[in-house]
Amino acid sequence: MAFRWPQFFHKLGSPRWFYRIGGLWLPWLAGIAACFLVIGAIWGLAFAPEDFKQGNSYRIIFVHVPSAFIALAGYYVMATAGAISLIWKMKLADIALKCAAPIGAAMTVLALISGATWGKPTWGTWWVWDARNTSMLVLLFLYLGIYALYNAFEREEQAARICAVLALVGTVNIPIIYKSVDWWFTLHQPATIKLTEPTTMHASMWQPLLLMIVGFYVLYTTLLIERIRVEILVRERRTRWVQDIVLASGA
């Protein structure tokens, strides 16, 4: 039988299928993420040359930029899940919305803390209320707000609908964060890695950075799938197939 994509996606929408397929992918994704992150980190921290002005402190970029990328991209993942949940009332989209929030929040915290750590030796201050830093802090509050709001409701369906609306309203912040350094005077510098223009970083430095960015994307996918699988088990705990899994594992 030929592999059919529409059918594949249709099945992926079912929690039971997602649990199974996700379980098959997880070890591979985790392995790929570990490879990229380990090689990227060793290359970036030990072998990449130091910067002509910042010295070694620039190496924080190898954590800061990937985590900030994921913080922004993860919000779109969450908002897209919210839109699907609103329009098609898919159970799996509700779950994805709920699970994407804490991971996104963690990445935002990582970006903020690594940024502050870099800011102290470079700018001379941990924090400044410029447009980039402030909009990034708003992003953290959006993530935390959605997480808290979701858990404030008894009924999962109601929680998903309200959080989806909040997630969609919050999408407006993402282009603001991204463009804040170009639209206004900020202390934060403009982007080094751009889609449309050549990067203003030497090749010996952006190559390990690229590995870290890919590694963080795969890590995010791994974490999201694992979290979704756990949430599926919790929600479907009364179904036969989950009880079979529990019995088979000997618990």
Place this chain on the structure above:
Amino acid sequence: MHPVRKQRLYIVLFIVLGASIAAALIFYALRENMNLFYSPSDIADGKAPLNTRMRAGGMVREGSVQRQGEALEVNFIVTDYANDVAVSYEGILPDMFAEGQGVVVTGTQTAPGVFVATEVLAKHDEEYMPPEVSEALEKSGHSGGETGGNSSSRPSGYDAASQY
């Protein structure tokens, strides 16, 4: 698409569009209040208030940094290469502070174009390169390392860097 789902899709689009318009109006109303600092040209135009705490930002003009002997007092000129602001400051400068480098200073404008700073922050640019590349650039006469700051349309001199 099912009519009910189509309607929900319109609701989703309405939420996103509505939030975007609201945000656009807010930021239109705030305009330059969103800026962290005034540029020397803003200050020359009289947009910045006198005797009020505020920030000014730009590049430290090459050759303008004057220290008062052993004291911590330092004077320098912040410029956007169109207008200048004379800054005096007493305190510890960040490591990244240098002539030709971007800074953001907090303090008060005591007279038009004269600024007494209480805090000096270094503004880093978006260029990263190894020291050897920077030295090679300087030897070849490109000032790759000595510029920096706000303008992203500024010629970066970086294309030359990839040759090394």
